[in-house]
Amino acid sequence: SSAHTSSITVISDDNYPPYLFKDADGNTVGIVADIWALWEQKTGVKVTLVSTVWESAQQQLLSGQADVIEMIFKNSEREKNYAYSPPYAQVPVGIYAHESLTGLTSPASLSGFTVGAQKGDGCIFKLKEAGVKSFRLYNSYEEIIQAVLHQQVKIVCMDDYPARYYLYRLDNTNQVRRAFGLYEGQFHRAVSKNNLAMLALVEKGMVAISPHEVAAIEEKWKGSYVQAFSYSKRVFYLISGLGLVAAIMALSILTLRLAVKRKTLEIENKSLEIEHQRARLQNILDATRAGTWEWNVQTGECQFNARWAEMLGYASGELMPFSVETAQRLIHPDDWQKAKSLVAQHLAGESEFYECDIRMRHKQGYWIWVADRGQLIPRSAAHLPLMMSGTHIDITEKKEAEQEIWRQANYDSLTQLPNRHYFNCHVLQGLESAKENKQRVALLALDLDRFKEVNDTLGHHRGDELLVQAGQRIRNEVEAQAMVARLGGDEFAIMLPLVSDAALAKLCERLLGALSSSYVLEGERVFVTASIGVSIFPDDAATAAEMMRHSDQAMYDAKNNGRNQFRVFTPAMQEALDTRMALARDLRLAVENGELRDYYQPIVDLHTGEIVKAEALMRWQHPALGLIGPTVFIPVAEEIGAIIEMGDWIFQQAAHHILQWQSLVGAAFAISVNKSPVQFTGHQLSKNDWVSHLRYMGIEGRRIVVEITEGLLLNPDPEIEDILLHFRDAGIQVAIDDFGTGYSSLSYLTKFDIDYLKIDQSFTRHLNEGNESYVLCEAIIVMAHKLGLKVIAEGVETALQRDLLRAIHCDFAQGYFYSPPVPAETFKTLLEQGKVTATQM
Numbered sequence: 144s145s146a147h148t149s150s151i152t153v154i155s156d157d158n159y160p161p162y163l164f165k166d167a168d169g170n171t172v173g174i175v176a177d178i179w180a181l182w183e184q185k186t187g188v189k190v191t192l193v194s195t196v197w198e199s200a201q202q203q204l205l206s207g208q209a210d211v212i213e214m215i216f217k218n219s220e221r222e223k224n225y226a227y228s229p230p231y232a233q234v235p236v237g238i239y240a241h242e243s244l245t246g247l248t249s250p251a252s253l254s255g256f257t258v259g260a261q262k263g264d265g266c267i268f269k270l271k272e273a274g275v276k277s278f279r280l281y282n283s284y285e286e287i288i289q290a291v292l293h294q295q296v297k298i299v300c301m302d303d304y305p306a307r308y309y310l311y312r313l314d315n316t317n318q319v320r321r322a323f324g325l326y327e328g329q330f331h332r333a334v335s336k337n338n339l340a341m342l343a344l345v346e347k348g349m350v351a352i353s354p355h356e357v358a359a360i361e362e363k364w365k366g367s368y369v370q371a372f373s374y375s376k377r378v379f380y381l382i383s384g385l386g387l388v389a390a391i392m393a394l395s396i397l398t399l400r401l402a403v404k405r406k407t408l409e410i411e412n413k414s415l416e417i418e419h420q421r422a423r424l425q426n427i428l429d430a431t432r433a434g435t436w437e438w439n440v441q442t443g444e445c446q447f448n449a450r451w452a453e454m455l456g457y458a459s460g461e462l463m464p465f466s467v468e469t470a471q472r473l474i475h476p477d478d479w480q481k482a483k484s485l486v487a488q489h490l491a492g493e494s495e496f497y498e499c500d501i502r503m504r505h506k507q508g509y510w511i512w513v514a515d516r517g518q519l520i521p522r523s524a525a526h527l528p529l530m531m532s533g534t535h536i537d538i539t540e541k542k543e544a545e546q547e548i549w550r551q552a553n554y555d556s557l558t559q560l561p562n563r564h565y566f567n568c569h570v571l572q573g574l575e576s577a578k579e580n581k582q583r584v585a586l587l588a589l590d591l592d593r594f595k596e597v598n599d600t601l602g603h604h605r606g607d608e609l610l611v612q613a614g615q616r617i618r619n620e621v622e623a624q625a626m627v628a629r630l631g632g633d634e635f636a637i638m639l640p641l642v643s644d645a646a647l648a649k650l651c652e653r654l655l656g657a658l659s660s661s662y663v664l665e666g667e668r669v670f671v672t673a674s675i676g677v678s679i680f681p682d683d684a685a686t687a688a689e690m691m692r693h694s695d696q697a698m699y700d701a702k703n704n705g706r707n708q709f710r711v712f713t714p715a716m717q718e719a720l721d722t723r724m725a726l727a728r729d730l731r732l733a734v735e736n737g738e739l740r741d742y743y744q745p746i747v748d749l750h751t752g753e754i755v756k757a758e759a760l761m762r763w764q765h766p767a768l769g770l771i772g773p774t775v776f777i778p779v780a781e782e783i784g785a786i787i788e789m790g791d792w793i794f795q796q797a798a799h800h801i802l803q804w805q806s807l808v809g810a811a812f813a814i815s816v817n818k819s820p821v822q823f824t825g826h827q828l829s830k831n832d833w834v835s836h837l838r839y840m841g842i843e844g845r846r847i848v849v850e851i852t853e854g855l856l857l858n859p860d861p862e863i864e865d866i867l868l869h870f871r872d873a874g875i876q877v878a879i880d881d882f883g884t885g886y887s888s889l890s891y892l893t894k895f896d897i898d899y900l901k902i903d904q905s906f907t908r909h910l911n912e913g914n915e916s917y918v919l920c921e922a923i924i925v926m927a928h929k930l931g932l933k934v935i936a937e938g939v940e941t942a943l944q945r946d947l948l949r950a951i952h953c954d955f956a957q958g959y960f961y962s963p964p965v966p967a968e969t970f971k972t973l974l975e976q977g978k979v980t981a982t983q984m
């Protein structure tokens with residue numbers, strides 16, 4: 144314990160004048176030595192003062208070889224190992240530099256330099272804090288100063304007292320200069336951290352030394368070393384200094400001259416290089432045909448190159464002085480705001496560069512498209528934008544090409560209306576905004592009626608002209624905000640906000656009216672009508688696809704109900720369509736599954752009442768829906784092509800029964816088989832050659848009558864003519880079904896070999912003496928007879944009808960009055976009876 148301590152070892156650095164240093168005789172002297180001598184007196188504890196290099200001093204304390212270390216600064220790193228006394232002296236620490244190095248003013252200015260310091264010196268810690276990373280370490284201040292003088296290191300850190308001392312001693316205050324004060328340290332005495340008793344002992348002794356005693360010691364040492372330099376020595380220094388200054392000045396002037404010469408050469412080279420670069424850049428710019436601009440953001444001043452002015456049709460300088468107003472006048476109003484806000488974004492640092500395609504007005508008044516690109520150059524210290532520069536490139540041709548491509552992709556080249564693609568996009572967008580604004584929207588699908596006939600009779604060219612005119616008429620009937628498009632062929636579509644159902648109905652009526660008035664096509668007057676289907680959002684459709692589908696369905700419904708009308712979509716249409724689709728699906732398997740039935744309706748000689756012919760008719764025994772009539776499934780079968788197989792099937796049944804019934808019937812007996820236009824399509828011919836089939840079965844051609852519709856003969860393909868000739872050659876007869884309902888150009892009656900006309904049941908049904916139907920029927924019969932044709936009246940239901948038909952010399956009749964279509968077995972019975980219900984005759 145300290146109470147029994149008889150001696151202590153104090154260790155320190157011995158190159159720290161005036162505190163502790165070696166005198167000329169090698170004795171360790173100084174303030175600290177005197178203080179400890181006094182301490183020894185006061186405490187009676189023997190003090191051994193050991194001085195060594197600073198780093199080793201610290202090591203010795205920590206290893207226990209010494210009890211107290213003198214002249215130590217506190218820092219956080221040392222805090223771990225030492226316990227300190229209160230500070231007893233203030234010691235400034237400075238940065239010293241070789242005279243060739245100037246500009247060192249603060250710790251920050253040291254970063255990047257290597258700094259010399261004494262090993263273990265507290266200033267290293269401070270310098271690291273200031274960002275100095277590279278150090279060169281020395282054992283003593285003396286070594287440090289030698290190193291600076293030999294320029295091994297140009298900056299060093301030293302405590303001011305010893306630094307001053309050694310600099311004076313080495314006569315070198317000129318070459319090494321104090322650059323700035325780094326910090327002020329405080330001297331402490333310290334013991335190792337766990338030896339607090341020792342610290343107490345030290346402090347006890349120190350407190351015993353009075354301030355007067357301390358002041359006397361300091362006075363002794365601090366005064367003496369300055370006084371060590373005599374006045375005469377100073378004068379000598381001054382004079383030799385002045386001589387040196389003069390010499391240095393002369394040398395400086397010489398080196399300055401040389402330096403100026405070298406710099407001038409350098410500058411000349413540099414400007415030559417800059418000129419080359421400028422010319423190269425100009426070349427590149429000229430090659431791009433780019434106009435260039437520079438804009439001083441603060442003052443608003445602008446500069447342009449000649450190409451820029453030329454692009455806009457102006458002479459260089461013509462638009463000067465150039466202001467924001469000038470820019471605004473030149474730039475298209477629609478592009479001005481956009482450009483302005485993009486520039487603002489760039490100036491605010493939100494974009495890397497500014498980029499915008501704008502329209503600018505050429506001097507001659509038209510607009511050119513310009514790719515405007517620019518970038519801010521420097522920023523001031525305050526971070527305010529200063530200059531922007533960039534290019535203007537004329538991209539008018541590119542834009543026009545783009546627009547043309549866009550037009551081709553989105554517009555119909557015939558009518559100049561938007562096409563299906565554009566319309567679809569528009570519908571999608573339109574529905575989005577309608578949803579937001581809770582608006583109703585109508586979509587009209589519009590299809591010209593029997594437009595094919597216009598093409599067929601007047602030629603494609605006039606058909607085109609009609610489409611153009613129709614498009615214009617539609618456009619004229621709707622408001623500007625409505626979208627009118629040509630979807631393809633003779634299909635148009637309109638989308639518009641729906642004001643009211645009444646307004647919609649009125650619009651449809653107007654459209655029908657406008658489209659059905661006559662068209663003059665190259666001098667020829669033509670009439671067509673149109674059918675319109677309407678779908679309404681949100682009433683019947685929630686999506687664009689649904690609207691398109693529903694308006695289409697409604698349009699087909701309008702067509703099926705006689706055309707030249709409009710229909711608004713109803714759920715019933717959807718149901719009908721669903722049923723149709725279900726039927727179509729089942730129908731494909733009907734023949735294979737043996738679900739078809741052949742029925743026969745007798746055709747009677749009106750004069751004798753005898754069954755002389757029969758019409759073969761199909762029924763479909765649907766597994767779930769029961770027996771289905773042909774009016775329901777034939778159109779579907781035609782649509783999906785199943786009619787071909789079905790038609791062949793019924794023909795084969797008819798042929799089969801002719802063989803069976805031949806013995807029962809007279810020589811004139813024949814069975815009629817319907818043949819749909821679909822069955823006349825070319826590629827079916829060879830496969831289903833009815834003539835070969837009859838020949839194969841050994842049946843005469845005259846036993847078969849082929850029933851066709853007059854539509855087939857209006858504009859027949861050469862193929863159809865061939866088939867009909869083929870039939871005639873084989874003795875097969877031909878009947879025109881549903882005569883009087885269709886498009887009656889009667890010329891075909893003489894052109895083809897027709898055997899029968901079948902008067903449509905709509906005439907028979909309304910037959911009454913002297914009425915319109917009666918007159919028509921009579922006219923048909925007279926005409927037919929004149930042409931050598933026989934007439935069959937369909938749909939005879941009453942005795943009166945029979946009698947009237949007889950009176951106007953109709954040849955044959957069929958209908959419920961005689962018999963409905965019946966299964967083969969029943970028909971056979973009828974045949975066996977010879978006459979149908981003789982009672983009815």
Ligand SMILES: Nc1nc2c(ncn2[C@@H]2O[C@H](COP(=O)(O)OP(=O)(O)OP(=O)(O)O)[C@@H](O)[C@H]2O)c(=O)[nH]1
Nearest residue numbers: 590591592593594595596598603606607631632633
């Ligand atoms: N002239 C002309 N005809 C076209 C053009 N595009 C399609 N077509 C014809 O337009 C007709 C369209 O026929 P559809 O709509 O199927 O039938 P339609 O004859 O109008 O009869 P419905 O629509 O049932 O009333 C076809 O004959 C096409 O060949 C075109 O650009 N110009």
